[in-house]
Amino acid sequence: MIIKLTSENKYFLDILYKNPNTDQGLYLKELKNGIVIGNVVSANEYHCVFLDGKHSYLPEEGNQIDFQSYCSPLLALNMSTEFFNHLYKENASLSETVISWLDKNYNEVDTEKCTIEVATFFIDSGWYKNDRYLLSKYIDGISLNHKIGNNYELNIEGKTVREALQKFSLVALFSHFTNKYAVYTYIDDYFIQKHITMLTNISGIPYFVFYLFIKRIMRSPVQFEKFKPQLEAYFNSEIQFVFTDTHQSRKEFICSQINFEEPVLDFGCGELQYFKLLLKKGFTQEYHAYDEVDFKHIADKITAIENADNLRWIESLEEIKDFEGQVILSEVIEHNSFEEAKELLIWIRDNTNFTQLFVTTPDKDFNVNYEMTEEFRHDDHDFELSNSEFRELINEIFPNPKSFYGVGDCVKGVYPTSAVIIQKK
Template identity: 70%
Template sequence: MQIIIQSKNNHLLDILYKNPATDLGLYCKELRNGVLIGNAVSVNEYHCLFQDTKNSYLPDEDNPIDFQSYCSPLLALNMATEFFNHLFKSNETLENTTLSWLGKTYAEMDTLPANVVVPTFFIDSGWYKNGTFLLSKYIEGISVVPKIGNNYSLKVDGKTIRETLHKFSVVALFCHFTNKHSEYMYIDDYFIQKHITILANLPNVPYFVYYLFIKRLMRSPEQFRTFKPQLEAYFNNTIQFVFTDTHQSRKEFICNRIENNEAVLDFGCGNLQYFKKLRKSGFTAEYLAHDEEDFEDTVDKIIGYENVENLHWIANKEDLIGFEGQVILSEVIEHNTLEEATELLYWIKENIHFTTLFITTPNSEFNVNYEMTEEFRHDDHDFELTKQEFINLIASIFPNKTEYHGIGDCVNGVYPTSAMIVYKQ
């Protein structure tokens, strides 16, 4: 792998701690089974090269060619750490640090734009789609151009050398943890703290990047609770993060309120995520699964593998008439037209004797945090409602007692998921 750093700043090598008068500007260091080589090409350009000897980044040991040593995001992350770890401190610390041989601080020297170029960079995830790289939507100065297969050329621009390397580290970090078959890494508190500092150094990082950081990197609720104050402080505490992603948050919200000894109808059951979670918590009552799509094979596999007797697939909606118990209608209504969704809710009201009805749907007011303007959150949604529109819809159909809840992260008082609990009339 080759990493090229360029800037018109004549202090580039000083900022990188690379002395062109030492060993003709060459710097060598071992990394795994290979060698890192740094080369001061000129006062305005520095090259980093990794030369492997044997299988340092090979995901498949049966493959004799370790192509990952030429393009792996993990390797890029490792190289940045080995060469420039001194720059991955807080801006406040660096700006007040004086380089002894110049008698100047970083704030005085690091004042011109820079860029990092990686000729071949491996991305094997859904983050590059329809000609757009996901992070490019949220952080300025990130450019990804397809080459062959999952190989891309990467260019990162920043207003300063430090900002450029921080952005580059963020790209390498996320690409490694989202690539398929990525090499497992033990993520300790030091690793998390380092990259929280890097994110905090960048200006105007939007909510969604922090959301991805929490969901992709943090391994436990305890680790999340440790760093939650720092994450929220970046946004002046206008955001309250939760550990679970939006889907998991919906499951927890509903499953924590389900009575284990009362039957459940999962209307729009999908692949039975709610049943699986409830079963782990000791749910033993009858569970009826229904969906417009055919998930009978999924139900049969669960019954066979886990030897359950209380799970039943109901293909025909009319066979549900007269059901008594709890009803889950999670992320269903938006997959119909508004008219069809209204008809479905009326059908449930007239034909199902529910004790509690749990309805969830995306809150369209939150979509701005995904950099969405007019498009829906998912391609198969026919409509998405604001909080008040959702409350009005349910109130127009059910005269029962209801409770509204926001689920998930809270950004300026707005939640990604709207939930309504409708109680027995």
């Protein structure tokens, strides 16, 4: 792998801490089974090169060709740490740090654009589609050009050397942890803190990048709680993060409210995610699963593997008329036309004797946080409601006692999921 940095800044090499008069501008150090080499090409260009001995970045030891040592995002991450770790400190303290031989601080000298180029960069995730890389949508100055297979040319541009390097490391970080073909990386608190510093050093990063960081990089709720205040402080506490992703947050919310002494009807059950979670929590009452799509084979498989004799697959609506118990209707109504959704809610009202009815649906006002404007959150949605429209719909159909909730992260008072728990008549 070769990483090329260029800048017209006359202090470029000073910012990088690279002295062309030392060892003819060369720097060599062992990295895994290979050697990293830093080379001063000119006053405005610096190259980082990795020459591997054998299989330093290859997940499959049986493969004779270690192509990952030429293009791995993890290698890019390791190389940037090796060469430029001094530039990954918090902005306020680094800005005031004096470069001793210049008697100037970084704010005085790091004032011009910097570009970083990697000729071959490996990505095998869904983050590159429709000729665009996901992070390019949210962070300026990141571009990928497809070459062949899973190989891309990566180009980064920053307003300063520090910004370019921090963007570069974030791309390498996210790419490594979303690639299917990746070496396991141990993530400790130091690793998390280092990359939170990079995120918060760059101005204007939107909510969704932080969401991805929490969901893809953080490994435990304990780790999340430790760093949560720093993440929220970036947004002046106008955002409140949760550890679980949007889908998991819905599951946790509903399952935390389920009465374990009553049966459940999961209307539009999909692949039975709610049942799996409730089963882990010790739910033993009868669980009736219904969906227009035939997922009976999944229900049968769960029954066999988990010995779940309380799971009942429902073939038709007639079988659930007069059902008594709790009803889950999660992320279902938006897959119908608005009129069909109303008819479905009325059918449940009039044909079941529910003790609790759980209804969730996306709040369309949250979509702006995904950089979405007119499109729905998913292609198979026929409509999406704002929280106020959702409340109006539910109140129109159900005069019952009820409680409304927002589920998931909260961005300026708006949640990704609108939820209601409707009590029996």
